[in-house]
Amino acid sequence: MKKIKLPSNRIIIGSTETRFGWLSFTVTPKGLKECRFMFGTKKLAEEAIVSSLDIKEPLTDDPLSVPWSELFRSYFEGKIKSFDKVPVDSDGWSDFQKKVYNTVKSIPYGKTASYGAVASFLGNEKASRAVGNALKNNPVAPVIPCHRVISSDKDLCGFSASGGIELKLKMLELEKDNS
DNA sequence: AAAACTGCGGCAG
DNA sequence: CTGCCGCAGTTTT
Incomplete structure (x- = not known):
């Protein structure tokens, strides 16, 4: 960009x-x-x-x-697989939100990680729920690929954007088809 | 300051 | 499978 x-x-x-x-x-x-x-x-x-x-x-x-x-x-359209160079205005985000943001951004295109895995990476494996809470408020999907974060039992959990789980699934399929 | 939320996770029935 | 509780961070009283 x-x-x-x-x-x-x-x-x-x-x-x-x-x-x-x-x-x-x-x-x-x-x-x-x-x-x-x-x-x-x-x-x-x-x-x-x-x-x-x-x-x-x-x-x-x-x-x-x-x-x-x-x-x-x-x-x-599946032509771009990374938003790495896209600047994001993170004003107003808490420190925890910024850490989650940075971690989730590093999940590769087409891959997924659990909320617990993200929490562990941040140093507190018990903060999985807080991770979900932070991602719920993600204002810049899909630049921060919150759709790649799923529950530990491989279910999709929620998705706050209108379209919900269905949309989350479709976005993962889009990435899967193109990766 | 406390209570009430969550896009969780693990462990019982 | 369902239900329940502990958890951390955020929001609401």
Whole structure:
């Protein structure tokens, strides 16, 4: 992902259509702030992302959003297998959330890990539940691939994005087919 | 400060 | 299989 030059404090809002519905996102000068998908229409996607922002006059169809839209479409078409270079704005995240974020980001494309495994990696094998709690609030799926974290008995557990478990399963299948 | 949540996990019935 | 409890971190009273 090439660096995007931004006027300071500028927030990019964008949306695009993917095989998993309309996707919308926001980007701050620090990186990707929020990303949601599985909306039925462009309008719904934009409303959802804007309502979480506290902005009066959002600029839609921002030209600066175009490379980001392409990035997400590429992932959902199976053409991109890594978001490693994508900057993420983690302001407001707790230390624990950041640690979980970093660990989950290192799970390879097409692979999975259990909540307990992530917790162990962070030094406390009993924090599995807290890991799930943190991932539930992941605002930048699929850049932080929370869909790759499953329960120890190989069930999928939950998925907070609209689309739920079904979506999680489909995303894992997408990666499996392309890996 | 306490209680009430969770995308867990393990171990009983 | 289901149910139950302990767990750590976050959110809500």
